[in-house]
Amino acid sequence: xxxxxxxxxxxxxxxxxxxxxxxxxxxxxxxxxxxxxxxxxxxxxxxxxxxxxxxxxxxxxxxxxxxxxxxxxxxxxxxxxxxxxxxxxxxxxxxxxxxxxxxxxxxxxxxxxxxxxxxxxxxxxxxxxxxxxxxxxxxxxxxxxxxxxxxxxxxxxxxxxxxxxxxxxxxxxxxxxxxxxxxxxxxxxxxxxxxxxxxxxxxxxxxxxxxxxxxxxxxxxxxxxxxxxxxxxxxxxxxxxxxxxxxxxxxxxxxxxxxxxxxxxxxxxxxxxxxxxxxxxxxxxxxxxxxxxxxxxxxxxxxxxxxxxxxxxxxxxxxxxxxxxxxxxxxxxxxxxxxxxxxxxxxxxxxxxxxxxxxxxxxxxxxxxxxxxxxxxxxxxxxxxxxxxxxxxxx
Amino acid sequence: xxxxxxxxxxxxxxxxxxxxxxxxxxxxxxxxxxxxxxxxxxxxxxxxxxxxxxxxxxxxxxxxxxxxxxxxx
Numbered sequence: 005x006x007x008x009x010x011x012x013x014x015x016x017x018x019x020x021x022x023x024x025x026x027x028x029x030x031x032x033x034x035x036x037x038x039x040x041x042x043x044x045x046x047x048x049x050x051x052x053x054x055x056x057x058x059x060x061x062x063x064x065x066x067x068x069x070x071x072x073x074x075x076x077x078x079x080x081x082x083x084x085x086x087x088x089x090x091x092x093x094x095x096x097x098x099x100x101x102x103x104x105x106x107x108x109x110x111x112x113x114x115x116x117x118x119x120x121x122x123x124x125x126x127x128x129x130x131x132x133x134x135x136x137x138x139x140x141x142x143x144x145x146x147x148x149x150x151x152x153x154x155x156x157x158x159x160x161x162x163x164x165x166x167x168x169x170x171x172x173x174x175x176x177x178x179x180x181x182x183x184x185x186x187x188x189x190x191x192x193x194x195x196x197x198x199x200x201x202x203x204x205x206x207x208x209x210x211x212x213x214x215x216x217x218x219x220x221x222x223x224x225x226x227x228x229x230x231x232x233x234x235x236x237x238x239x240x241x242x243x244x245x246x247x248x249x250x251x252x253x254x255x256x257x258x259x260x261x262x263x264x265x266x267x268x269x270x271x272x273x274x275x276x277x278x279x280x281x282x283x284x285x286x287x288x289x290x291x292x293x294x295x296x297x298x299x300x301x302x303x304x305x306x307x308x309x310x311x312x313x314x315x316x317x318x319x320x321x322x323x324x325x326x327x328x329x330x331x332x333x334x335x336x337x338x339x340x341x342x343x344x345x346x347x348x349x350x351x352x353x354x355x356x357x358x359x360x361x362x363x364x365x366x367x368x369x370x371x372x373x374x375x376x377x378x379x380x381x382x383x384x385x386x387x388x389x390x391x392x393x394x395x396x397x398x399x
Numbered sequence: 400x401x402x403x404x405x406x407x408x409x410x411x412x413x414x415x416x417x418x419x420x421x422x423x424x425x426x427x428x429x430x431x432x433x434x435x436x437x438x439x440x441x442x443x444x445x446x447x448x449x450x451x452x453x454x455x456x457x458x459x460x461x462x463x464x465x466x467x468x469x470x471x472x
Contacts, residue, residue: 321467325460332457335414339449342417346442349424351432361432384432 019093032086033061033100034108040077046070050077052085052100063087065102072183073105074120074219084108086180104180106214113210117217117241124219129226130247136231138251139199140266146198147172148189155206155256159235162260166267171196177205182215190224200231200263203245204256207237216243225249235259355386364394372397410456413449417442 013021035052038060042048046067053060063085065077075083085102092099107113128134145163149156151174163170173192175185186203193201203225205216215221216236225232226248234249235256246252253259347353355361361368361384364375375381375394383390420442424435 325464328460332453332460335410335449336453338414339417339446339453342414342421342442343446345421345424346417346439346446349421349435350439351435352439355432 016093019091019096023090026089026091028088030086030088032084034082034084035061037077037079037081037083040079048077052083061100062097063100063102065105069103070105072187072218072220073180075105075107075116077105082108082112104183106180106211110210113214114241117210117244120217120219120222121244121247124222124244124248129222130244134226136250138231138233138262138266141166141270142199142263142266143167144169144171144198144200145263146193146196146201147204148175148186148193148202149204149256150175150177153206155204159202159204159256159260162257162264164260164264164267166264168263171198177215178208178212180215183218183221186215186218186221187224190221190228194229198230200233201228202233202235202259202263203249204235204259205237206256207254210241213243216245218245221245222248233259233262352386355384360385360390372399410449410452413445413452417445417449420445 033052035054038051038053040048040050048065048067048070050063050065051060052063065085075081077083083105084107085100086104087100087102089098090101091097107116124130145168147156147159147170149159149172151172156172160170171193173189175189176182177186190201213236216234222244225234225245231250232248233251233253234243234246235253235258236243236246237254242252251262253262351361362375363369363382363384364379367374369375369381375397377394377397379394381392381394383392420438423438427435
C-alpha cells in the first residue's frame, strides 16, 4: 500500500493503518513461554522467548480461543502460536495476537496427550460399557472430513450401494485451526437427523493429529446424541477422539465396511431366506405331490369300494328280487293249493256228483248200525232234503 | 308303505285263514255241509282277494324292477 507523502495522520489513524497492514502478516512463531497471566476478563497475556538469544515477544490469546485448545500455558513450556501482530493503541505496545496455540516438540505433545488421556479415563469417557452399538441398517450418515485428499474418495468408493444418505461437512483436519472447524461441524450435526456420525482423516504423526486430542472435541464426541465412528489413521497413540468414539477404525475404508456390514449381512440373510423359502416351497410341493398320489390311490380305492358296493347292491337286489319272486310263487302255490283243497272239499261238489248225505237223529249215517228199521232218515241232496223212512236194512 | 304293510299282513292273514280252512276240511270226520259251505264261501272270497292282491303286488314289483333296472345300466 502506497501512502500519500503529504498526508498527515493522527496517532490513532496511524496505529489503525499499521494494524491493518500487520493483520495481513499471519505467521507461526515458536518459542518458550515466559510469564503467563490471566487478566480479569479471562484473556491470557504471555511472553514467548527465543531459546537461542532470549529475544522476546509479548503475546495475547483471547479467552474464547484459549479455551479451545486445552493447553494451560506455563512458564518454560515450548509452544507454537499462529496469529498476527497488533499495536495496542493506548500503550503503543506491539503484541502478537495468538489465534491458535499448540505444544511444540514430541515430548510436550506426548505429555499433554498422556495427561489428558488419564484425566478422561478417570471420568469414564473411554469406558467400554459407555459405548453404543452402531445401529443396524444405518441410513442417514453424517461425515466430517476434509473435502481435499483421498480420504473422502476412499470412503465413498467403499461405501456400499445400500441407499445411504450421506451428509458431509467439509472441515480442516490438520493443525490447531482444525479444532474450531471440527467443533463447529459436530455442533451442526447435532441438529441434523442422522443415524450415525463418522469422523475420518488419514494417518499422521502425533503432532498432526493433535486436533483429535482436543479435550472439547473429545467431550463433544462422547456426548454426541447418536453413535460416532472414528476413522482416524494413527501409528502408536490412538487419538483421544477415536478412543471416545463408539467405534474406531484405522482407515476410511474400514469405516465404510463397518457401515456396510449390517446391510451385507441382511443381504446374506435375504439370500439364505430366499433359499430356505424356495427349499421349503419345493418340500411343500413334494409333499403336495405325495398327498396327490395318496389321494389318487385313495380315490381309486374308493372307486373300487364303490364298485364293490354296487356289485353287492346288485347282488343283494338280484337276490331280493329272486327271493321275492320265490316268495310270490310260494304264496301263489299256497293260494292254488287252498283253491284245490276247497274245490275238492266243497260238499256241493259231492252232492252235484250224485252223492248224498243221510242223517238219522242228526247224526250222519256211515254204517247200517247207525239207524234202525222204522226210523226216519234225512237225505241231503244238491237242492234239498228228502225225508224218508228206513224200511229194511241189508248187510 | 303302511298300506302295503297292512296289505301284506292281510295277504298273510288270508293265507293263514286259508290254511286253517284246508286243515279244517282235512280234519273233518263228519262233514257239516252248512259249515263246510260257509268255509268254502269264505275260502273263495279269501282266494279271490289274495289273487287280486298278489296281482297288485306282482305289478308293483315289476314297476320297482323297472325303476331299478335303468340305474343298474
